[in-house]
Amino acid sequence: MSNEEILQAMVRRATRRRFLQRAGALGLGTIALPGLLAGCGGDDEEAGAPAEPAAGPAEVPTASGRLDYLSWEGYDIPDAMKAWTNTNGIDIKTNYIANHDDIQGKIKAAGSAGGFDLTTYYQGYKPLYAQLQILKPIDESKLPNLENLDEFWAGDLGSFWVDADGTRTGVPWTWTPLGLTYDSAKTSALPSHYDLLDPKFKGKVAVVDDPTGAWALGTHILGMKPDEVKKADIAKVNDFLSQIIAQSSGVSPSFGDVTTKLTSGDAVVAFQGWTAVNQFAADAGTKTIKHTIPKEGGFTACDCWAIASTADNDDAVYSWINETLTPKVHAAAADSVIGGPTVGDAYPLMSKAVQKLYPAEAQAEALEQAPLYNNPPVESEEFVTFEEVLKNWQELKAGAQA
Amino acid sequence: MTATGRERRLRAGPLLLTVPAAVALLLFLIAPLAAFAVYSFLTGSFYEVSGPLTLENYREIAGSDLNRTLARNSLVVGVLAAVASVLFALPIAYWLRYTASRWKTVVLFLIVASFLASYLVRIYAWRTILGAEGVINSGLGALGVVDDPLTFLVFNRFAVTIALVHIYLPYVILVLYAGLAPLTPSYLEAAQDLGAGRVQRWRRVVLPLVAAPAASALLFVFVLSAADYVTPQFLGGRSGVLLGVQVQVAFSTGDYAAGAAISFTLLAAFLLCYGLVALALRVARLDRLRFVS
Numbered sequence: 135m136s137n138e139e140i141l142q143a144m145v146r147r148a149t150r151r152r153f154l155q156r157a158g159a160l161g162l163g164t165i166a167l168p169g170l171l172a173g174c175g176g177d178d179e180e181a182g183a184p185a186e187p188a189a190g191p192a193e194v195p196t197a198s199g200r201l202d203y204l205s206w207e208g209y210d211i212p213d214a215m216k217a218w219t220n221t222n223g224i225d226i227k228t229n230y231i232a233n234h235d236d237i238q239g240k241i242k243a244a245g246s247a248g249g250f251d252l253t254t255y256y257q258g259y260k261p262l263y264a265q266l267q268i269l270k271p272i273d274e275s276k277l278p279n280l281e282n283l284d285e286f287w288a289g290d291l292g293s294f295w296v297d298a299d300g301t302r303t304g305v306p307w308t309w310t311p312l313g314l315t316y317d318s319a320k321t322s323a324l325p326s327h328y329d330l331l332d333p334k335f336k337g338k339v340a341v342v343d344d345p346t347g348a349w350a351l352g353t354h355i356l357g358m359k360p361d362e363v364k365k366a367d368i369a370k371v372n373d374f375l376s377q378i379i380a381q382s383s384g385v386s387p388s389f390g391d392v393t394t395k396l397t398s399g400d401a402v403v404a405f406q407g408w409t410a411v412n413q414f415a416a417d418a419g420t421k422t423i424k425h426t427i428p429k430e431g432g433f434t435a436c437d438c439w440a441i442a443s444t445a446d447n448d449d450a451v452y453s454w455i456n457e458t459l460t461p462k463v464h465a466a467a468a469d470s471v472i473g474g475p476t477v478g479d480a481y482p483l484m485s486k487a488v489q490k491l492y493p494a495e496a497q498a499e500a501l502e503q504a505p506l507y508n509n510p511p512v513e514s515e516e517f518v519t520f521e522e523v524l525k526n527w528q529e530l531k532a533g534a535q536a
Numbered sequence: 537m538t539a540t541g542r543e544r545r546l547r548a549g550p551l552l553l554t555v556p557a558a559v560a561l562l563l564f565l566i567a568p569l570a571a572f573a574v575y576s577f578l579t580g581s582f583y584e585v586s587g588p589l590t591l592e593n594y595r596e597i598a599g600s601d602l603n604r605t606l607a608r609n610s611l612v613v614g615v616l617a618a619v620a621s622v623l624f625a626l627p628i629a630y631w632l633r634y635t636a637s638r639w640k641t642v643v644l645f646l647i648v649a650s651f652l653a654s655y656l657v658r659i660y661a662w663r664t665i666l667g668a669e670g671v672i673n674s675g676l677g678a679l680g681v682v683d684d685p686l687t688f689l690v691f692n693r694f695a696v697t698i699a700l701v702h703i704y705l706p707y708v709i710l711v712l713y714a715g716l717a718p719l720t721p722s723y724l725e726a727a728q729d730l731g732a733g734r735v736q737r738w739r740r741v742v743l744p745l746v747a748a749p750a751a752s753a754l755l756f757v758f759v760l761s762a763a764d765y766v767t768p769q770f771l772g773g774r775s776g777v778l779l780g781v782q783v784q785v786a787f788s789t790g791d792y793a794a795g796a797a798i799s800f801t802l803l804a805a806f807l808l809c810y811g812l813v814a815l816a817l818r819v820a821r822l823d824r825l826r827f828v829s
Binding site: 232233235236238239242243262265266337343379380382383384385386387391394398399400512521524528529531532 | 582583601602605663664667668685687690691769770772773777781782785788789790791
């Protein structure tokens with residue numbers, strides 16, 4: 135199923151939900167709902183995407199012991215999971231990463247010695263992680279709350295979290311569209327990514343040190359798919375990215391640093407702008423930082439829960455993931471990481487600020503403007519590879535190709 | 537117990553005390569270094585290395601424009617930070633040793649206390665000073681000296697050098713202060729009695745005797761600055777990226793072989809610098825000067 139087909143299915147589902155809400159308002163009782171749902175079942179079949187739990191009653195394993203967590207600081211969502219942690223008496227050992235590549239690096243380094251249980255991955259890393267064999271297959275029968283996932287996220291979109299053979303390796307739980315961030319006190323909204331090249335922004339563009347993200351956005355703007363850029367076309371992408379970097383005052387090591395540059399006046403706009411930067415800046419007292427998806431679009435980053443190949447407490451991971459798919463915890467997690475939810479019923483429970491950043495009614499449109507992509511392939515004779523992208527980025531950063 | 541046995545034990549005692557440190561160094565420094573030395577001659581792929589032995593990694597380093605650019609940046613920033621640190625630290629250490637009197641304890645405490653400040657906080661402090669809306673630009677703007685912010689203050693090698701000098705200056709002051717400790721005022725008084733003026737006392741007495749500790753401090757700052765990979769990312773912009781960043785990137789992206797090869801190239805360069813400094817001290821006959829009481 136293509137992105138477009140899934141998006142159409144989402145729109146149909148959204149329409150169905152609104153119908154149900156209206157029906158409720160008109161006094162149709164819950165008795166009528168199963169019939170209505172059954173009547174709408176054809177849509178689901180057309181979408182064809184939801185991962186059905188395995189036969190037999192779904193049962194969540196009981197969590198206990200120590201859970202070794204490996205991912206970003208903040209993704210351990212301590213406030214959202216406080217009740218679960220206390221109820222189960224779980225000792226969470228956090229191992230925070232500085233960049234996404236730390237995930238594979240640390241899991242590979244841990245090897246068979248064991249260690250990390252729960253991890254996350256950005257969907258584009260799936261092919262690399264499959265090759266490195268650092269993720270365990272997920273038994274869907276142990277995650278009854280998978281059914282809470284919205285249709286778009288439950289589907290096998292691009293083998294990001296469910297392989298073609300039905301093997302699940304991840305559970306999408308937070309997403310965000312990447313586009314362009316700007317300080318509305320200093321510039322009006324930029325309708326095009328190419329506006330970043332305006333001489334008036336010389337030295338005022340913030341760029342985050344995220345090679346695969348920059349590659350995804352750059353190729354999307356140029357009308358290519360990041361995982362299908364022919365080797366002959368690498369110069370086109372490099373040329374564009376080098377022009378963007380030449381407009382910057384240097385590549386920032388993190389989105390935190392991008393925020394600092396925007397709030398301190400060292401930058402006015404940011405390439406690969408992230409919605410959450412608005413909130414980071416607002417928390418720092420600058421309420422004029424805005425996010426936009428220019429006319430060329432952007433790309434969406436979706437992070438998935440996963441079980442590391444080194445896991446020795448799978449039960450706790452299953453219980454964790456299942457808990458995060460309950461609307462209440464999911465909403466708290468979305469608020470905490472300032473990310474879009476994958477559980478639709480969490481929307482009403484989210485804070486107004488985060489709802490505003492990820493309006494439910496605009497989700498389909500946002501995902502259409504900013505699709506999900508894979509990273510470049512690990513090995514390919516035809517297309518630019520992941521390794522080549524990383525190497526190119528280092529050269530672009532240092533201005534060697536500018 | 538015989539006297540001979542006691543002497544033997546006395547001689548062996550200090551040696552035995554070094555065993556834990558030697559074992560720790562062997563396990564946690566020498567062994568990993570040896571492993572990475574081997575890695576540097578292997579072929580790397582994602583998080584794996586494989587044979588046969590090859591010089592390809594070193595060939596790539598030598599043939600890379602990017603590495604040459606970064607090596608040049610590292611050399612410039614390392615030398616500037618090291619020289620500036622020693623030049624700033626020497627008068628302070630001298631003042632602490634001979635003039636500070638009752639302020640000495642307070643100032644030494646402040647120098648040591650500065651180590652407690654977070655590395656990143658100090659880097660960001662420089663951003664707030666040198667940035668577009670930072671202290672300097674705001675001040676100059678308020679005074680009407682400039683209309684637009686000065687952009688050359690930050691996100692370049694200059695900013696990296698300033699931050700590194702700030703970070704390493706306390707270490708250098710302490711090293712030089714310790715180096716000056718045996719140089720009692722009687723040396724200077726004797727030189728003065730023999731007719732040496734202030735400049736001559738500095739040139740003929742103080743500088744030769746602190747040359748060796750100053751050289752140590754110089755190398756210390758040079759090595760740490762040239763290989764730094766944190767400060768350049770926050771303050772370096774495009775012109776201030778250093779070779780240490782390449783090592784960090786190589787290891788974080790799973791290219792252990794390339795990371796190891798760049799590390800050993802840096803190590804070789806630093807050993808060469810050490811040799812050159814030692815040679816310079818020897819040629820100037822400053823390596824064998826000793827304090828006498």
